[in-house]
Every structure is written in structure tokens, then in C-alpha cells.
Amino acid sequence: MCPITSTRKLEIIEVATNLFKEKGYTGTSVRDISAIIGIEAASLYSHVSGKEEILQGICFDMAHKFLNAQEKVINSGVQDPQKLLHQVISQHVHLITENLSAVAVFWNEWRYMSEPFFSDFVTMQRTYEQHFKDIIITGIAQKAFRPVNATFSTMAILSSLNGIQKWHNYTLSPEEMANAFADLFIQGLKT
Amino acid sequence: MCPITSTRKLEIIEVATNLFKEKGYTGTSVRDISAIIGIEAASLYSHVSGKEEILQGICFDMAHKFLNAQEKVINSGVQDPQKLLHQVISQHVHLITENLSAVAVFWNEWRYMSEPFFSDFVTMQRTYEQHFKDIIITGIAQKAFRPVNATFSTMAILSSLNGIQKWHNYTLSPEEMANAFADLFIQGLKT
DNA sequence: CCTACCGATCGGTAGG
DNA sequence: CCTACCGATCGGTAGG
Numbered sequence: 258m259c260p261i262t263s264t265r266k267l268e269i270i271e272v273a274t275n276l277f278k279e280k281g282y283t284g285t286s287v288r289d290i291s292a293i294i295g296i297e298a299a300s301l302y303s304h305v306s307g308k309e310e311i312l313q314g315i316c317f318d319m320a321h322k323f324l325n326a327q328e329k330v331i332n333s334g335v336q337d338p339q340k341l342l343h344q345v346i347s348q349h350v351h352l353i354t355e356n357l358s359a360v361a362v363f364w365n366e367w368r369y370m371s372e373p374f375f376s377d378f379v380t381m382q383r384t385y386e387q388h389f390k391d392i393i394i395t396g397i398a399q400k401a402f403r404p405v406n407a408t409f410s411t412m413a414i415l416s417s418l419n420g421i422q423k424w425h426n427y428t429l430s431p432e433e434m435a436n437a438f439a440d441l442f443i444q445g446l447k448t
Numbered sequence: 449m450c451p452i453t454s455t456r457k458l459e460i461i462e463v464a465t466n467l468f469k470e471k472g473y474t475g476t477s478v479r480d481i482s483a484i485i486g487i488e489a490a491s492l493y494s495h496v497s498g499k500e501e502i503l504q505g506i507c508f509d510m511a512h513k514f515l516n517a518q519e520k521v522i523n524s525g526v527q528d529p530q531k532l533l534h535q536v537i538s539q540h541v542h543l544i545t546e547n548l549s550a551v552a553v554f555w556n557e558w559r560y561m562s563e564p565f566f567s568d569f570v571t572m573q574r575t576y577e578q579h580f581k582d583i584i585i586t587g588i589a590q591k592a593f594r595p596v597n598a599t600f601s602t603m604a605i606l607s608s609l610n611g612i613q614k615w616h617n618y619t620l621s622p623e624e625m626a627n628a629f630a631d632l633f634i635q636g637l638k639t
Numbered sequence: 640c641c642t643a644c645c646g647a648t649c650g651g652t653a654g655g
Numbered sequence: 656c657c658t659a660c661c662g663a664t665c666g667g668t669a670g671g
Contacts, residue, residue, distance in 0.1 A: 283475035284560070287666060299667080300640045308666065365556065369475070409620060409628050416611020417604045424603045437600050445636030478650060490651080491656045499650065 266304045268294060273311045278358045282312055282366040312366060313374050319363040320381045322352055327388055338396030339443050345389065346418065346442065347435035353421045354431040361422045386411055393446070402446040414442050457495045459485060464502045469549045473503055473557040503557060504565050510554040511572045513543055518579055529587030530634050536580065537609065537633065538626035544612045545622040552613045577602055584637070593637040605633050 272293050276285040287308050291298045305311055326348040335341050353360050367378050390411040396402035418438060429437070463484050467476040478499050482489045496502055517539040526532050544551050558569050581602040587593035609629060620628070 281472060281474050281560075283472050286664075288664085297641060299642085299644095302667070303640065369472075405632070406620070406628060409625070410632065412611060412615045413608045413629065413632060416614065417608035420603060420607020420610070423607065429597070429600060434600070437597060438604065441596070441601065441604060441636040442632070444638070445632040447635070477648075479648085488657060490658085490660095493651070494656065 263304065269301060269304055270311055270314050274315050274358045274362055277312065277315065277366050278361040282308075282362070282369045309369075309371060309374075312362070313370055315359055315362045316367045316370065316378055317374075317381075319352075319356060319359050320378060320385075322356070323349070323385055324381060326352055327385060331388060331392075338392055338399060338401040339447075341392050342396065342443060342446075343439040345392065346414070346439045347432075349415075349418050350421065350435040350438060351431050353418065354425065354434070357422055357425060360419075364419055364422060386415065389415060396446065400448055403448050405446060410446065414438075417442075454495065460492060460495055461502055461505050465506050465549045465553055468503065468506065468557050469552040473499075473553070473560045500560075500562060500565075503553070504561055506550055506553045507558045507561065507569055508565075508572075510543075510547060510550050511569060511576075513547070514540070514576055515572060517543055518576060522579060522583075529583055529590060529592040530638075532583050533587065533634060533637075534630040536583065537605070537630045538623075540606075540609050541612065541626040541629060542622050544609065545616065545625070548613055548616060551610075555610055555613065577606065580606060587637065591639055594639050596637060601637065605629075608633075 269290060273285070273290050276289055276293070280289070286298075287301055288298045290311075291301050327345055330341065330344045330348055333344070335344060368375070370378060390407050393402060393405070393407045393410050397404055397407065421434065460481060464476070464481050467480055467484070470476075471480070477489075478492055479489045481502075482492050518536055521532065521535045521539055524535070526535060559566070561569060581598050584593060584596070584598045584601050588595055588598065612625065
């Protein structure tokens with residue numbers, strides 16, 4: 258949360274992000290992290306209070322990035338639900354492709370956070386999903402979209418987008434993926 | 449692989465499935481499993497050769513279920529790509545809802561298997577994805593679907609379906625979900 | 640950032 | 656299926 262962070266702490270978080278992605282949070286030891294940096298495990302504790310603080314840093318940083326990008330689109334004045342959906346999808350895809358490792362941790366390891374971080378994180382997720390859902394609900398009300406189940410459609414779309422981190426192989430650019438997703442789902446939802 | 453399995457071994461796999469889902473494979477100890485069953489950790493080794501064998505059992509059992517269900521649809525004689533896609537989606541959704549915990553392990557913990565199991569599992573996944581992709585390619589050739597990127601569309605659809613295990617809350621029946629997914633993606637792919 | 644170390648727990652084995 | 660136990664490793668602390 259504090260914007261002033263030492264470069265060593267940033268290095269720890271970056272190394273941990275890659276390890277948490279590859280081996281999982283519980284499968285990664287603090288010694289794995291310190292060995293890559295080239296210091297003793299005990300020395301990590303000069304920079305972080307514990308293993309979980311690193312996980313919290315990764316997860317909440319991504320959560321804020323997602324929510325900020327989404328709010329920027331929603332507050333941009335765009336009214337057309339199809340255009341709005343296209344833009345939030347595009348922002349989401351770009352954030353994933355620009356933060357592949359952090360997103361993998363964000364998506365697969367967040368459940369290992371203890372309270373109250375766990376619940377705070379869930380609340381942020383729910384907020385993000387709700388903003389998506391609101392766009393779909395508005396679109397249905399304006400007859401831009403079919404009368405689908407908005408909750409279902411939201412989860413179907415977000416799950417699809419989040420899958421990128423599992424199969425992404427760089428053959429498609431972020432723009433191409435964003436447009437392909439938008440085409441698929443907007444045509445899928447259209448009246 | 450052996451069809452004759454003691455009930456104790458089945459119990460171990462069932463308990464482990466739930467624990468691996470909740471706490472992850474690396475976050476679950478053999479003592480966690482044995483404690484729930486009510487035996488000593490050492491006694492597990494009368495039924496399984498090790499912790500990983502349990503994971504292998506869960507993952508390959510689900511992999512076979514997915515491939516078998518898919519082959520049954522593909523060999524059923526249905527030709528229309530839209531109907532075929534609807535049916536493989538429906539089978540996939542049903543398998544997920546009937547095996548929520550095992551699918552969560554299958555999907556999130558398979559990477560912890562050692563070789564050659566890891567590679568064998570990846571091969572089965574690729575085969576499954578390829579069958580999906582072939583349906584889309586055929587559909588494009590027959591002008592039933594738009595000229596989309598078939599690999600992308602396959603991964604977009606499968607990721608969306610697999611997301612069920614993360615958000616499923618029993619408000620929709622498997623049939624309702626299967627139809628909602630099929631509607632969304634078939635309309636999304638249609639010419 | 641290091642040395643030295645802690646108690647707890649890990650997956651697994653020997654022998655019955 | 657149990658008792659008894661193994662060496663390895665875990666996250667973390669004390670003290671400098």
C-alpha cells in the first residue's frame with residue numbers, strides 16, 4: 258500500500274511472483290526466493306514481514322490495477338453497452354498480457370491469504386464482477402443484449418478472459434485477442 | 449488404471465480430492481488426509497505408494513472421463529457443427545458439475561505431477577482441445593461459423609466452461625448452464 | 640545482510 | 656493398520 262518501496266523489496270516481489278506462478282505459493286519456500294536473489298533466507302525478513310506479505314503485495318497490486326482500469330472506462334462517458342463491454346474487455350486483456358505472472362498468482366494463489374486480507378480481496382473481486390454485470394444489465398434493458406442471465410454471462414466472460422494466462426503463447430497480440438474476445442461475446446450477447 | 453480398488457483406497461482418494469481442492473496439493477499433508485480418515489499417516493502407505501499417486505489417480509480419472517464423454521458425442525453420427533458443439537459443451541458442463549472437487553484438482557493441481565505423468569497428462573489435454581478445435585474448423589469450412597481463429601476460440605470456450613468450478617453456486621441446473629453456454633458461444637461463432 | 644539456531648512439520652520407511 | 660522413527664525442510668527469530 259505504501260508507494261515508497263526499496264528496490265530490494267521490488268526484487269523480492271518480482272522473484273516471488275515468478276516462483277509463486279511456477280511452483281505455487283505453498284510450493285515455494287522463502288529459501289527458494291532468497292537463493293535466486295543471492296541472499297540468506299533470514300535476510301528476506303529485513304524487507305518483508307513474512308512470506309504472506311509478499312503474496313498480499315502481488316494480489317492487491319493486481320486487484321487495484323484491474324479496478325482502476327475498469328473505472329477509467331466506466332467514467333469515460335461511453336454510453337453504448339456494446340462499446341463499453343468492448344472497452345472493459347480490452348482493458349482486462351491488456352492487463353493480463355502485461356502482467357502474466359502476477360495475474361497467474363492473483364488468480365490461482367489468492368486463496369492462501371489469511372484474514373482480513375482474504376475477505377478484502379473477495380470484496381474487490383465482487384466489485385469488479387458487479388461492474389461487468391452492470392454493463393450487461395444495462396445492455397439488456399436497452400435491448401442491445403438478449404435477456405441473458407447477467408450473473409452467468411459475467412462469470413462466463415471473465416472466466417474466458419482469465420484463461421489467457423494459462424494458454425497465452427504470443428501468437429496473437431493483445432489487440433487481436435481483445436478484439437477476438439469482444440467479437441465473440443458481443444455477438445454472443447446481441448439481440 | 450486398475451479397476452479393482454479397495455474401498456479404503458477410494459476413501460483416501462475422495463478425502464484427498466476435497467483437501468487438494470481446498471488447500472492445494474502442496475498445501476495438503478499426508479497427515480491431513482489420514483487424520484480425516486482416522487488412521488495414522490504411515491498407514492496410508494498400505495494403500496497408496498505415495499502422495500503423488502493420489503494426485504495421479506484424481507487427474508487421470510477425470511482426463512479419461514472427459515475424453516470418453518467427448519468421443520461418445522463425436523462418434524454419435526451428428527454432423528451439424530452447431531449441434532456437435534452444443535453437445536460437447538453440454539457433456540463438458542455435466543462432467544464438471546458432477547465432479548466439482550475432482551475437476552478443481554484436475555484443473556489446478558495437475559502441474560505438480562512428475563514425469564512421465566506430467567507429459568502424458570498434457571498430451572491428453574491437447575487431444576481434448578484438438579477435438580474441440582476440429583469441430584470449429586469444420587464449422588468454419590461449412591460456413592456454419594465465422595472465419596474465427598479456431599485455436600483462440602477453442603481456448604476461449606474451454607476456459608469459460610472450466611471457470612464453472614470457481615463460481616458455481618447451484619442456482620442454475622447443469623442443463624441451464626449447458627444451454628446458456630451453448631447459446632452464448634454458438635451465437636458468438638455463427639455467420 | 641549474516642551466523643546460528645528454533646520448534647514444527649514434511650513425506651516416507653522399518654518392522655511388526 | 657500401528658509404533659517408532661528417519662533426514663530434510665519449513666517459516667521465522669535473536670543478536671549482531
